[in-house]
Amino acid sequence: MGWLAKISDNDRVQRAAISCLLVAQLTIMASQAIPVDFYPVTALHGKAALTAIQGELSHYASALGLRQDWMMFAPNPMRENTFIDAEITYRSGRKRIWTFPQMQELGYAERYAKERYRKFANERLWVKDASFLWPDAARYIARLNREPSDPPQIVKLAHYRCIIPWAPAPGEQPEPERWEREVFFTYTVNPGDLL
Amino acid sequence: MTPRFARLRRAIQLALHAWNGFFFTPQPATPIALYRILYGLLVITDLALLHGDWLNWYGVNGLVRLDTLLKLGPGRNLGLFWLIPQNDAWIEAFFWVFLLFAVFLTIGFLSKFSSVAVFVCLSSLLRRNAYILHSGDTLLRACGFFLMFAPTGAALSVDRLLAIWRGKEGLEKPLFWPWAQRMIQIQMSLMYFSTFAWKSIGSDWRDGTALYYTTRLVQFQRFPMPTLDNGIILKLATWSALFVEFACGVLVWVRKLRYWVLLAGVCLHLSIEYSMNIALFQWVAMAGYVTFIDPADLTRTWSWLRRRLGGRLGVPADVIYDGNCARAVRQANVLRAIDVFGRLNILDLRSSAVTSALPAAPEPARLLICRRGSIYEGAKGMLAISRLVPLLWPLAPLSLVLSQPKQSLSVAKAVK
Numbered sequence: 001m002g003w004l005a006k007i008s009d010n011d012r013v014q015r016a017a018i019s020c021l022l023v024a025q026l027t028i029m030a031s032q033a034i035p036v037d038f039y040p041v042t043a044l045h046g047k048a049a050l051t052a053i054q055g056e057l058s059h060y061a062s063a064l065g066l067r068q069d070w071m072m073f074a075p076n077p078m079r080e081n082t083f084i085d086a087e088i089t090y091r092s093g094r095k096r097i098w099t100f101p102q103m104q105e106l107g108y109a110e111r112y113a114k115e116r117y118r119k120f121a122n123e124r125l126w127v128k129d130a131s132f133l134w135p136d137a138a139r140y141i142a143r144l145n146r147e148p149s150d151p152p153q154i155v156k157l158a159h160y161r162c163i164i165p166w167a168p169a170p171g172e173q174p175e176p177e178r179w180e181r182e183v184f185f186t187y188t189v190n191p192g193d194l195l
Numbered sequence: 196m197t198p199r200f201a202r203l204r205r206a207i208q209l210a211l212h213a214w215n216g217f218f219f220t221p222q223p224a225t226p227i228a229l230y231r232i233l234y235g236l237l238v239i240t241d242l243a244l245l246h247g248d249w250l251n252w253y254g255v256n257g258l259v260r261l262d263t264l265l266k267l268g269p270g271r272n273l274g275l276f277w278l279i280p281q282n283d284a285w286i287e288a289f290f291w292v293f294l295l296f297a298v299f300l301t302i303g304f305l306s307k308f309s310s311v312a313v314f315v316c317l318s319s320l321l322r323r324n325a326y327i328l329h330s331g332d333t334l335l336r337a338c339g340f341f342l343m344f345a346p347t348g349a350a351l352s353v354d355r356l357l358a359i360w361r362g363k364e365g366l367e368k369p370l371f372w373p374w375a376q377r378m379i380q381i382q383m384s385l386m387y388f389s390t391f392a393w394k395s396i397g398s399d400w401r402d403g404t405a406l407y408y409t410t411r412l413v414q415f416q417r418f419p420m421p422t423l424d425n426g427i428i429l430k431l432a433t434w435s436a437l438f439v440e441f442a443c444g445v446l447v448w449v450r451k452l453r454y455w456v457l458l459a460g461v462c463l464h465l466s467i468e469y470s471m472n473i474a475l476f477q478w479v480a481m482a483g484y485v486t487f488i489d490p491a492d493l494t495r496t497w498s499w500l501r502r503r504l505g506g507r508l509g510v511p512a513d514v515i516y517d518g519n520c521a522r523a524v525r526q527a528n529v530l531r532a533i534d535v536f537g538r539l540n541i542l543d544l545r546s547s548a549v550t551s552a553l554p555a556a557p558e559p560a561r562l563l564i565c566r567r568g569s570i571y572e573g574a575k576g577m578l579a580i581s582r583l584v585p586l587l588w589p590l591a592p593l594s595l596v597l598s599q600p601k602q603s604l605s606v607a608k609a610v611k
Contacts, residue, residue, distance in 0.1 A: 033389035065318035068333050070389040075397030077408040103414045113244045115474040116327040124326040140258045164411045167424045
């Protein structure tokens with residue numbers, strides 16, 4: 001498609017056509033990039049209009065594979081540390097805890113390569129909207145921990161969270177970490193899941 | 196015509212002129228070609244990082260199964276994963292084909308097709324498993340879309356060398372409309388402006404405490420960092436990050452400030468890369484800065500590098516070709532194109548400087564290489580100049596063993 005950048009003799013028509021596409025693309029990009037609560041938008045009473053435009057254009061952006069949002073640590077960064085683990089109960093009644101790779105426990109190179117596990121587990125998996133992912137994840141964990149003589153029977157996915165406390169005042173002791181655990185999915189393993 | 200209408204018409208004309216000037220003023224393809232190389236290297240790195248877990252993410256029995264996605268919507272677009280048979284061997288093969296096209300894109304071989312293939316593959320990863328993707332993937336895809344429309348193979352590419360070799364292109368650098376490159380620039384600045392806009396909504400960024408939390412997210416921590424407890428330092432660090440994002444989104448368009456803004460952006464990204472474990476995003480963002488560099492500045496920088504580094508590669512060599520032989524002319528042109536450090540004096544055999552220096556005419560269609568008083572030809576000639584031309588460096592070790600001169604003659608001196 002590089003020919004579209006070639007300068008042609010009869011370039012007015014070509015330039016006009018390209019310009020129309022650019023305007024459309026710029027509109028799609030800009031509508032996604034600007035948050036509806038951004039001060040200039042609300043000051044101009046444009047929140048409803050921008051929301052409507054975003055709703056209309058996001059389908060096109062998704063179809064092109066160009067949907068984008070840039071909420072990196074925004075509007076506010078997370079205020080809690082989280083991780084996901086799985087409690088696996090075997091047929092014998094034995095229990096074992098399995099965790100997704102924890103970045104802080106890996107070497108520098110390895111944590112760079114495994115960063116997507118943090119994204120998947122800590123940001124996406126435990127969210128209720130992603131509940132359709134839970135059986136697959138439980139099956140995957142069961143397969144990973146299978147033992148022919150003592151197969152896994154139950155997998156419980158649990159979400160751990162610990163609020164980051166504000167820095168203590170000079171002379172005061174920092175607050176101790178308080179981890180909360182919530183089992184968000186329990187899966188009974190079928191024999192077919194382990195094949 | 197009323198004065199109001201005339202003013203409106205004038206304003207529209209000015210806007211159209213500015214639009215045309217921005218998107219359609221011809222310029223060399225070097226910046227976008229340089230970006231293509233960086234982009235390709237980043238895709239290769241991304242794939243290398245993914246390789247160990249490829250089947251965990253995309254395999255038949257991976258963490259997100261295909262049939263689970265199909266249950267969400269039967270007509271769901273799954274990209275190439277919809278086309279390939281669902282077994283792990285094919286999914287592995289997809290990885291290697293993707294990698295192959297990423298390598299092709301990097302070296303600029305079949306550039307147009309490779310850029311489309313890489314974008315389609317990146318989109319397929321999004322459609323198959325969006326739950327592991329981060330901002331770096333989004334930026335790669337967004338910029339990759341425009342790269343498909345750019346003249347990526349027109350410079351610094353195997354395609355360009357092949358075109359020169361086939362006689363389809365000369366050595367002069369063709370000019371292109373830079374609209375695709377401009378769209379990548381706009382995409383970059385929109386990304387920064389958007390992240391600034393999102394953060395400006397958040398109270399933690401406004402009151403200057405956001406970095407207190409980001410530096411305490413243990414899953415993101417990378418190399419050791421001093422704790423940000425001091426109120427003033429914390430606020431300065433938070434607000435400066437916010438300001439640099441604003442600058443990269445808005446002030447980068449002010450020509451006089453551009454390089455300073457980009458420098459600030461590099462500092463921001465390197466500091467994040469040091470302190471936080473966010474794979475590849477910083478490098479994807481910094482690679483985009485290349486598209487903001489003025490081609491004239493790129494040329495000036497390269498000339499400076501040539502002067503500084505060229506001399507260290509060794510004494511120049513004379514390359515003599517038969518100007519009446521089409522094949523030899525093409526070979527000479529290819530050598531001119533790859534002689535990026537200017538270490539070759541490429542001369543026509545029929546030029547007076549050469550006829551007076553050479554005792555006998557060389558065989559047609561063979562290049563003669565004169566270096567350090569010796570004459571080489573054919574493959575041995577290529578070995579003899581392999582240390583002078585970066586693209587031939589892989590041959591350099593062979594030159595120590597195999598390169599024997601055809602004859603010894605102080606031609607090099609005579610030619611000059």
